[in-house]
Amino acid sequence: MKIFRSCLVFTLLIVGGIADAEDLRNRIAEIQEQRKKTLERARFAPVKANWMADGEKFWYRRPNGEIDLITAATGERIPGYQPVTIEQKGTFIERDQLSRNGGSEIQITFKNQTSNALNLFWIDPGGKRISYGSLPPGESRPQRTYAHHVWAIHGEESEMEAFFEAKSDGDLAEITDEVLQEPLRRNQSPDGKWEVLIKDHNVVLRDRSSKKIKSITSDGTAEEEYSGQIFWSPDSAKFVVLKVKHAAKRKIHIVESSPDDSTEPKLHSINYVKPGDELSVSKPRLFDITGKEKPVPDDLFRNPFGFSNYQWISPNEFTFLYNQRGHQVLRVISLDAATGLSGSIIEETSPTFIDYHGKQFSKYIKNGHEWIWMSERDGWNHLYLYDVATGKVKNQITSGNWVVRGVDRVDEEKRQIWFRAGGIYPDQDPYHVHYCRINFDGTNLTKLTDGDGTHHVEYSPGRSYLIDTYSRVDLPPVTELRRAEDGSKICELERSEIEGSEAPLPERFVAKGRDGKTDIYGVIFRPSDFDETLKYPVIEKIYAGPHAAFAPKTYNAWHSAQDIAEHGFIVIQIDGMGTSFRSKAFHDIAWKNLKDSGFPDRIKWIKTAAEKYPAIDTTRVGIYGGSAGGQSTLAALLWHGDFYQVGVSDCGCHDNRMDKIWWNELWMGWPVDQSYEENSNVKNAHRLTGKLLLTVGELDKNVDPASTMQVVDALIKADKDFEMIVVPGAGHGVGESPYLKRRRIEFFSRHLK
Helix, strand or coil: CHHHHHHHHHHHHHHHCHHHHHHHHHHHHHHHHHHHHHHHHEECCCCCCEECCCCCEEEEECCCCCEEEEECCCCEEECCCCCCCCCEECCEECCCCCCCCCCCEEEEEEEECCCCCEEEEEECCCCCEEEEEEECCCCEEEEEEECCCEEEEEECCCCCEEEEECCCCCEEEEECCCCCECCCCCCECCCCCEEEEEECCEEEEEECCCCCEEECCCCCCCCEEEEEEEEECCCCCEEEEEEEECCCCCEEEEEECCCCCCCCCEEEEEECCCCCCCCCEEEEEEEECCCCEECCCCCCCCCEEEEEEEEEEECCEEEEEEEECCCCEEEEEEEECCCCCEEEEEEEECCCCCCCCCCCCEEEECCCCEEEEEECCCCCCEEEEEECCCCEEEEECCCCCCEEEEEEEEECCCCEEEEEEECCCCCCCCCCEEEEEEECCCCCCEECCCCCCEEEEEECCCCCEEEEEEEECCEEEEEEEEECCCCCEEEEEEECEECCCCCCCCEEEEEECCCCCCEEEEEEECCCCCCCCCCEEEEEECCCCCCCCCCCCCCCCCCHHHHHHCCCCEEEEEECECECCCCHHHHHCCCCCCCCCCHHHHHHHHHHHHHHCCCEEEEEEEEEEECHHHHHHHHHHHHCCCCCCEEEEECCCCCCCCCCHHHHHHHHCCCCCHHHHHCCCCCCHHHCCCEEEEEEECCCCCCCCHHHHHHHHHHHHCCCCCEEEEECCCCCCHHHCHHHHHHHHHHHHHHHC
């Protein structure tokens, strides 16, 4: 009877709310029109520089449509420039280069000057080739892309190939027979005499001239086989092949209740590895061309989560990166091809976690027999230079109470590193991204940007100049021309403006965290008809995944949080402890402690904001989020129900044992222990106070939808009231669909107003 009564109450709420629902639909339509007008009035001024061949001049189209020619050295501007042609020949590159994200949108042209059809592929940042169709001989095709994206051009018949990096708007990729080259066949020896093949799960060696085949191994089976990953030594005398021991693959099963093409449900089964599952393991085996194996002891890499960065750094030294299961040990391992012995060039350890996913950079420097390595060992994310021969640190390259956010370029000839940094200006928001350069020995740190905001940079062809665009949530984009030599500003190129915005600017706000010392950064969104004499419920938009930070740092004429604020709420976004891009201690709060989600910092931040702004009503606080944000939303009601009264949780990973392996083992550790249960929303569902709406798509392949259903089961068993919407046929993130966004506003309005 209890379940029946709950269903009846829910039905009455729907029936009784029809008129309000219609009013809400009308208000949503008004807000969308308000948003549309704001975006129409935004006068963004992007600068897409088209550099001349000498790298000393460029032109770009201004917002008014006119084209200006800029002399880079002086910033001299010549208005009304008429480029002879937008099309300029680009350059082809060596293979093995990958696309880099962050470049401006541009258009290039592919022109097939060969006698055969060519296939076009975009190479994504992970190395995957994505087909963009065929280009017949003699034809041209314009292609929208982004600066620094790499394209592969592959002959349909000859299999010859070329690689092209998009750099500037209007670049021409003219493909002739001369630019095409032999495809790189990784199973062939560098001298072209030998070829390693896998036959019946075993290794065979083929003489490419005589075609004779020699069996190398006989112990390969379907369960433990030699893979097709072959790594030849530079002298063609040795090769490494990986042997894979396969583990059984877990499958999850989800039901599509309402398929379009059938009245009957459909069952979908997908491979989905979860924390604690056995993993397939690949290990290197070393052979020479006589077929003799040199046994390799695996003492240093017995328990892998994964291997990467395989390479020969000399004819007798093979290296790879070993990530130990549990993510507390990361090693660069060297195999001596003469002895078969393995050693550790670099070893990184941590009592918590090593963020191999977001804070990892590893590069061998051939000319100096050195290694550039990223580490948080001094409490901040920095770069170190290792001596490969001794395995010792030669010097720390970057240092200070700030972090390296990423490495853009390593110039081995000049022994310089071009990188991005956060917190390098103490008087700015530490999440602002700035661009810098430094020498290998740690000298001559040069800050290339300085404007108070988050930056994005495009370099001139010779990297003598940079086009720097920066913004904040309260500052529309500003674009400057700067010198790469010293970062000095040459001139301002453009400044974007917003005329007559339909929404107030978000406010950046800083308050002390749980320790009373650490600054916590966030953003406040107010409705456009905000009245400071009134009291407003506050809603937190939360995502506290430790893999990044999430409060917006760049300008947007209309943020999604503003949609909610316009319904009469104050909306906030905060990055509490446990998220990334700050100190190691700041990040470590998340270790085996995802239920924390930075709430002690968030609650204190909101209370501090309310002291300054009495319009913030801390007696009416809601929270919402999806995925890891859905997990945190429910955790707020379970562990901090005295502060958060209303939550809307979408597609949450409510028990970390139910979610994908890499994300959860990275922050919660391995083996799976009691901390997983202690952090579980399922096991702690009985703690629920306040009003909860759960939403989930039945075909979520990112987070197992059973994770939400297990919370439902636990809540019912604990006799807790809640509401729930399961969306047929929907996947991950369905909470941001128009229907569920409306239901979310209705839920908050009903319980917070």
